Amino acid sequence: MGIADIFKKAAKKLDEGKDPICGMKVDLETTKFKSTYQGKVYGFCSEECKKTFNKNPFQYADANC
Ligand SMILES: [Zn+2]
Structure with missing residues (x-):
């Protein structure tokens, strides 16, 4: 795995969020x-x-941390 892949992976992780209400990936x-x-x-x-x-x-922000 090259350094570009690591950055790509990290960037993707930042873009991915989770709906704190229902837990769905957003x-x-x-x-x-x-x-x-x-x-x-x-x-x-x-x-x-x-x-x-x-x-x-x-209520939800705390649960997400
Ligand atoms: Zn939802």
């Missing part, structure tokens, strides 16, 4: 449903999950 680059809480970007699979998060962000 691509932070392409998802339309995003929310920023305490400087961290969270991605969601649907408007519904985003709404749930925005109602109680502290």
Whole structure:
């Protein structure tokens, strides 16, 4: 494995997010449903999950850490 592969892998990992509400894998680059809480970007699979998060962000953000 070359150094380029390692960087590629690291970059991919950053792009991948997890929906803190339902646990689904979310691509932070392409998802339309995003929310920023305490400087961290969270991605969601649907408007519904985003709404749930925005109602109680502290609850889900803590669980995600
Ligand atoms: Zn979801």
